[in-house]
Amino acid sequence: MLEAGLTQAELAEAVNTCLRSRGHEGTVSDRTVRNWLTGKTVWPHPRQRQALEAVFGCAVEELGFTAPAGRHGAAPPPEQEEPVRRRHFLTATTGTTAGAVPLVAAARPSSVGTSDVIRLREGLEALTALDHTRGGHESLERAALSGAGRALDLQKRAASQRIRQRLFGVAADYTVTAAWSMIDSQRSGHAHQHLDRALYMARMAQDSATELCVWNAYAMLARERRDYTQAVDAAQAAQATNAARRDPLFASLAHARAAIGHSCLGDRQAALRSLGYAWEVLGKASSVESRPSWVAFYGPAELNSLTSIVHNRLGDPAKAEAASHRALSVFPGRLRRNRAMATLRLAMAQLHQRDIEQACATTETAFQLMEGTPLPGRMRSRLGDFHRDLITIAPDSAVAREWGDRHRSEWTLA
Numbered sequence: 001m002l003e004a005g006l007t008q009a010e011l012a013e014a015v016n017t018c019l020r021s022r023g024h025e026g027t028v029s030d031r032t033v034r035n036w037l038t039g040k041t042v043w044p045h046p047r048q049r050q051a052l053e054a055v056f057g058c059a060v061e062e063l064g065f066t067a068p069a070g071r072h073g074a075a076p077p078p079e080q081e082e083p084v085r086r087r088h089f090l091t092a093t094t095g096t097t098a099g100a101v102p103l104v105a106a107a108r109p110s111s112v113g114t115s116d117v118i119r120l121r122e123g124l125e126a127l128t129a130l131d132h133t134r135g136g137h138e139s140l141e142r143a144a145l146s147g148a149g150r151a152l153d154l155q156k157r158a159a160s161q162r163i164r165q166r167l168f169g170v171a172a173d174y175t176v177t178a179a180w181s182m183i184d185s186q187r188s189g190h191a192h193q194h195l196d197r198a199l200y201m202a203r204m205a206q207d208s209a210t211e212l213c214v215w216n217a218y219a220m221l222a223r224e225r226r227d228y229t230q231a232v233d234a235a236q237a238a239q240a241t242n243a244a245r246r247d248p249l250f251a252s253l254a255h256a257r258a259a260i261g262h263s264c265l266g267d268r269q270a271a272l273r274s275l276g277y278a279w280e281v282l283g284k285a286s287s288v289e290s291r292p293s294w295v296a297f298y299g300p301a302e303l304n305s306l307t308s309i310v311h312n313r314l315g316d317p318a319k320a321e322a323a324s325h326r327a328l329s330v331f332p333g334r335l336r337r338n339r340a341m342a343t344l345r346l347a348m349a350q351l352h353q354r355d356i357e358q359a360c361a362t363t364e365t366a367f368q369l370m371e372g373t374p375l376p377g378r379m380r381s382r383l384g385d386f387h388r389d390l391i392t393i394a395p396d397s398a399v400a401r402e403w404g405d406r407h408r409s410e411w412t413l414a
Contacts, residue, residue: 008033010139011055017133018051018126020334036065043067054122055143057150111159112167120151120170125293127177132297135337135376136184144181148174169205172198173294176213183221184337186377191221208242209292212250215241219257223264224378232261235274249285252278253298256306263313275310278303297338301331305342308349317352324349337376340369344382351386356394359386360403383407 001011008030016026024047032048035041042065044052049060056063127144134140148171155167179194195214202210215238222231235258238244244251259274282303304327311320324346331339347362363386370379387407394400 007139008037013134014055014126014130014143015048015051017129018054019047020129022047022051051126053119054126057120057123057147112154112157113159113163116154117163117166117170120147120154120167120174123147124170124173124177127174128293128296129334131177131181131184132335132337134373135370135379136181137374137376138181138185138187141178141181141185141187144174144178148172148178165205165207167205168201169207169210172201172205172207172210173213173292175201176210176217176294179221180217183217183224184376184378186224186381188221188224191217195221208246209250209295212238212241212243212254213292213294216253216257219261223260226264228261228264231264232258235261247285247289247291248281248283249289249291249295249298252282252285252303253295255281256303259310260306260313263310268314271310271314275307278306297335301327301335301342302338304330305338305345308342308345312345312349312352317349320349321346321353336369337379340366341379341382343369344379344386348382348386348389351389351393354393356390356397357399360390360399363403 001007012028012030012033015028019026019028028048028051032041036044043049044060044065049065052060052063124144124147127140127147130140151167151171151174155164155171158164158167175194175198179191179198182188182191182194195218198217199211199214202208202214215234218234219231219238222228222234235254238254238257239251241250241254244254255274255278259271259278262271262274282300304323308320308323308327311317311323324342327342328339328346331342333339343362343366347359347366350359350362363383366379367375375383387404390400390403
């Protein structure tokens, strides 16, 4: 927990998020974690053990848990410990019985293979699910960097060049996650360095989808820094990747990022042209193709939300409002942070149409969506933008004064 930078509450949240992503109920509480730490619970429930392995990227025995004597999965003799751990993980992820795994797995106890890559990927997916629920935060960044470090350590002992490349890809994905967490939490100091390193590792892995992920993050970082020309350049680099040429969904995301960059530069024609491309190619994307978990956020709902940004930037708040309504009508519930951001974009579009009372009420919905977790820094920044525009548009409005008072006394603590 110290290495990953997780508190008891954050570990409980991460485990529950992993459980929910697999279709199970998240019932882990702070008290559950304390029972693990004190040794009161020496062998958690099987689903909890699998979730813990995903969050930390290691077997539960390495976390200090020991199976009761005589129970299936009991701790093995010391000389067989590492091979049996690998077999235990394979049974957890594939549903096979331990006896079905050949004992030849013990022949090279020091080598790193496919099961290790799978285990690291499980941990990455748990962090991605946590980001979708809560947004970027410092603990998520530290956990992602820790995962990247583990992947790089393991690649030195990879059983083959193919495994080495896959581990470089996993390390790149973890590093992008850390950079994105910094961007979303508005602590982007080292984000550019993380992305530079992630791009290098993605190319070492020959992983075009991860390379596109890096360029996508570069575009978002540039936009947050108001370097809109660089945001367009990064989006165009994403369009040039093999992943974008091969998969229309990736191409659509890259065109959408370009549209936002052009709209921020005030280039209306280029922005609408890129937005049109984004919608056109999204219609050609397969809904059954296997893709990495990081891109699960993107689809018609997210593109409608990004469309709202473009129209608002181009001075078309009515079109922006319509796009936001379309986005919110189809956003999956698990993408809580993205849904809250889309709600704030709706509020901004309403505000720019001088619908002051409705805009203020809409922002309250965003706070309700994020209830129970601190607001990510990027969301706070958008609320700041809303407040400034509210004061400019309706400085003497009683509704605006009330919103400002609540923002200062109540919502700034959220």
